[in-house]
Amino acid sequence: MSHAPGSYYLPNPSAWPIVGSIGLFTLLLGFVLFLHDGGTGPWLMVFGAAVTVFMLFGWFGTVARESESGLYNTEVGVSYRISMMWFIFSEVMFFGGFFGALLYIRQLSVPWLADTDLLWPGFTGGWPTAGPEGAVPIGPDTPISNPGQFSTIGAWGLPFWNTLILLTSSVTCTIAHHALKEDKRMKLIIWLAITVALGFIFLVLQGAEYMHAYQDLGLTLGTGVYGSTFFMLTGFHGAHVTIGAIVLLVILVRVLRGHFTPENHFAFEAGAWYWHFVDTVWVGLFIFVYIL
Amino acid sequence: MATVADDHHDHHDHHPTGLIRWITTTNHKDIGTLYLLFSFAMFLVGGAMAMVIRAELFQPGLQIVDPHFFNQMTTVHALVMVFGAVMPGMVGFANWMIPIMIGAPDMALPRLNNWSFWILPFAATLLLSSFLTAGGGPAAGWTLYAPLTIQGGMGVDLTIFAVHMLGISSVLGAINVIVTIFNMRAPGMDFMKMPLFVWTWLITAFLLIAVMPVFAGAVTMLLTDRHFGTAFFNPAGGGDPVLFQHIFWFFGHPEVYIMILPAFGIISAIIPTFSRKPLFGYTSMVLAVAGIAFLSFIVWAHHMFTVGMPLIGEVYFMYATMLIAVPTGVKVFNWVATMWRGSLTFETPMLFAIGVVVLFTIGGLSGLMLGITPADFQYHDTYFVVAHFHYVLFSGSVMAMMGGVYYWLPKWTGHMYDEKLGKLHFWLTTIFFNITFFPQHFLGLAGMPRRIPDYALQFTEFNVISSLGAFGLGVSQLLMAYIVYKCVKGGEKATDEVWDNPEGLEWTLPSPAPYHTFETPPVIK
Known part of the structure; x- marks a missing residue:
């Protein structure tokens, strides 16, 4: 959204949350299948974990860039x-x-x-x-x-x-x-x-x-x-x-x-x-x- | 002024549209709407399961479903209603109203807010997919008591991880609420000037952060007992199944207040408006909510009176439980006192609010009966308990949410809802609700056990009445979907104030409330 300098920073729409949800869901579903000897379980777990790590890097990276470019005021x-x-x-x-x-x-x-x-x-x-x-x-x-x-x-x-x-x-x-x-x-x-x-x-x-x-x-x-x-x-x-x-x-x-x-x-x-x-x-x- | 603000943003915003808008949104109103829609969808899913339960109980004997599936229905009905309908519904209200009520431009952490919501559909998918596995969904009751949950199949594991995801969602959402209230209030919006709804949510959020992680720990112990050889709940290894009950109810009792406190907040917004008087005893209301929250941590074992506790434990938990009646009584008294000599009108939200005050009080009183240890030995695990918690949960939390929807719908959509249909919805809901659940008190007192798909012949009449009421109650809720749909599509234009001189910042905004509000903080008198 439009951002006036010095005001509380409100981020634009972001895809990171849904990426995180997909990662978490896949990881946990894979874990359940793994516990019940489903052959795909470990693969789903690896994929879900990778997506989750990708989300963490992406999301925190975005926050770090926003912070370093001075978008955050004291209130943030x-x-x-x-x-x-x-x-x-x-x-x-x-x-x-x-x-x-x-x-x-x-x-x-x-x-x-x-x-x-x-x-x-x-x-x-x-x-x-x-x-x-x-x-x-x-x-x-x-x-x-x-x-x-x-x-x-x-x-x-x-x-x-x-x-x-x-x-x-x-x-x-x-x-x-x-x-x-x-x-x-x-x-x-x-x-x-x-x-x-x-x-x-x-x-x-x-x-x-x-x-x-x-x-x-x-x-x-x-x-x-x-x-x-x-x-x-x-x-x-x-x-x-x-x-x-x-x-x-x-x-x-x-x-x-x-x-x-x-x-x-x-x-x-x-x-x-x-x-x-x-x-x-x-x-x-x-x-x-x-x-x- | 409103149109000016609207145009201004249309020029600057590059918002995605369609589905992507809803998936990526960081706007508290969008996210509030998502929460409310999700809540209503889950309400229908959980309601359908209730229909299965009542259809099976329509007659003695086994007619429609087998006992194992019946157990899955009672279990997942409760899980869906608690974690899918009531909690997200209340968060929906929090998202929509808290920033507006305290004069903030949005929630404090908008991206996190999006994630709190978008975890939910995935968690619900995990939970509901358990029906597709061998052995079906969880069937041990929503309390997931060990050792029964140690034995279940894949469905129990899916439930455990669904609970983990729901816990993450709740904790992140609660952190957001607390930060928003602490840090985003407009200048001059002191704590003791905040609408009571904001106060109830502040305290609810604290409860969520305090107990959801404990629940996560409990189901984690279940998981390791099931698959990794631990012995937390296994006496052969030195553990104790009762330990699970203690940990569960340490979470579970605050959890029931998590579901009711925001309802108190909604009621405390509606009653003053239609009584045309300020809320009676605001300070005592705040203190009562805080008192209820404090007590919620030290009464959990009243859910376990028959489990075999030392006498001193039984007595302590009984008296501590009785204490809750004091702050709750203060609240009921204050609502009645607010109405006292007010110039009352009975629009749909007010009808729901009064319905809640009356019916919730019945549920509160039956709760007191259950809190008396020796009496509980008779009531425990009977339909009396089922009647009790539906009086506090349905005619408390759910009806308060319905009242809240009618109260704020004109502000959200810019249109008045159909008042006649709204009142019809109220009366159908209230009458069918009582037909459904009032007879269950008698069934319980006469000894009909809950969570059993069959019953002795002498319970037939009351069960028939209860089932007929339940079908009516279920069908009546489709009316609400229609009323809301109709209101979103069009209708009489709502004024900014909507009601007769109501209190609160939300009524200073145009109807519908613009996409961005209070980017410049309002002046609080």
């Missing part, structure tokens, strides 16, 4: 900031559901299951547990000797170092933000690059931890309710770290291309907020999944 920036805050709130609630499930299982349903002797006589409950028909837990970080056992990952080994890595990355991210506000580009690039690197190091270590769990500890997604909560919580967190790291990587590329000014850098802020959010979730995971 405020809108983006408010929306990012509420988006992160929705993510908090998503993780809240899984944390709530963990709390309910540990504090209520497993003790109840142990209290009733009707269904599974002799089941004593406790935590960790894979349930009355699941594998038997042995101490943390102990390689198992038979398939009827599983072992958990102790908090003070790799998870502790991962905690330090993520917390450090939050600090480096903030340093980069301050550098951006002071218009010190070199400092910004270095600290942002360190942040991204720490994110990917975290993911590599997390991958190594998963390998260790599956190969040596007998701890898998199917290890009863302990395995379910452990892998779903850490897995979704890992997925979010992946997204956050990619976002920061894109921001780094934009910085290298000379985007952003000390006053105008919403995308950087959104990425940084998201990064602090995934770090905070990790602290919750470290306490409730690993330590307690």
Whole structure:
């Protein structure tokens, strides 16, 4: 539409949303077919994912170009900031559901299951547990000797170092933000690059931890309710770290291309907020999944 | 002034036309219209399924469909009505009215707004395509309780992903509403000057963002339990099927307020106009909505009284539920007080609004009965529950939307709708609605279980009455389609004010409202 300088920017009609819908639909339909051994499923998934990625590049690219060409006034920036805050709130609630499930299982349903002797006589409950028909837990970080056992990952080994890595990355991210506000580009690039690197190091270590769990500890997604909560919580967190790291990587590329000014850098802020959010979730995971 | 503004934009805009216009549009009025049309289409689809249900229940025994298909009908009827008809309908009103009501040029994030809508037809396709798979659609009830949904076929997976897409749509739409209200108000449009409809949507949007992700998490756990060996809802692995019920209703209870709060907003717009008095107790209305929203988070287990909770849980959830009657009572009182000694006229929107106040109150009172734990042990999973939630959902949310359509249709189309037909639509809807659902109270109290395609002989008479009412109710809705179509095509020219000196910025605009409005913010007194 017509756009008067200085007024709230209202975009022209856009095809990106429908492209996104088609991508998402194809991806999910392919997933369903894949789950039911439909031969076309994986192909549909690849196609849908490709279309979705294409949409993300196209849509965010459009937004970045509009932003860099100065179409957005302060009010548009405020809108983006408010929306990012509420988006992160929705993510908090998503993780809240899984944390709530963990709390309910540990504090209520497993003790109840142990209290009733009707269904599974002799089941004593406790935590960790894979349930009355699941594998038997042995101490943390102990390689198992038979398939009827599983072992958990102790908090003070790799998870502790991962905690330090993520917390450090939050600090480096903030340093980069301050550098951006002071218009010190070199400092910004270095600290942002360190942040991204720490994110990917975290993911590599997390991958190594998963390998260790599956190969040596007998701890898998199917290890009863302990395995379910452990892998779903850490897995979704890992997925979010992946997204956050990619976002920061894109921001780094934009910085290298000379985007952003000390006053105008919403995308950087959104990425940084998201990064602090995934770090905070990790602290919750470290306490409730690993330590307690 | 309006024509000037129109010409101005015709020169500058290069808008695609035809289908591409509707697919790519970033205009809040276009998107609002799309939402409303989609909602009505889904209303007919869900309604057709209700007809199947009532046809089967017309007589005892199994006549028309087999029990498995009957279960699919009850399940998908509810999913389609909740996620396809009521929620998108309310978003349609939000899109059309919120920017106008607060003096904004559009929604804050117009492209995202388009996506929020255009996810919906794809999600509906996923959901409805489940009927084509082996095993058919989901048949475990709209609550998708484990362990039944752990067992279903491909249709359950399609439903799970449809829910994911619907969740994305709702969260993005809700973010848009919140940002628009926070950031796009015209200068001088303070929070406590906003029309109540805007307030109800602000709080609804907050509820959506808070609970849709939890629901997404719940169905994700279903998915991994079904296919990836997790044991969230499987006691053999240490899980608990009741956990699903807790997570579902943590979403589900705020969800019912998501569907009713905007309806309250519409009613609060209509009643003052036709009473020719300002809304009574505006501040208390705002506080009541906020109170209802807060309480919605802490009462969920009243849907699960018979599941085997500790006594302390039963008692807590009963008393917390009773509390909801207070803010809801405040609202009903305020609507009645608004009408008190007003100079009332009874145009179609007002008829619907009064119908809602009366019938919703009946639904609210039967809700209180259900909230009493010991009594609920008798009512649980009977037709009393079905009667209750149709009184709040149909004669609450849906009839409020119908009233809203008649109220704002002249502003949207520039024509008056056919008042005689509108009133006929109201009376047919109200009478048939009561014929359909009032007998279900008696059926429920006498012990007829819901979600069962057959029943004992002593329930026959009331079921026959209910089914006849339902067929009448279904057919009557086609009249609404005709009235709206006729109004879009032509009719008496509507004035800018449409009604007798109504309050609100929308009535300062020409009818029909121009494609772009309030590009220069209005002055708020």
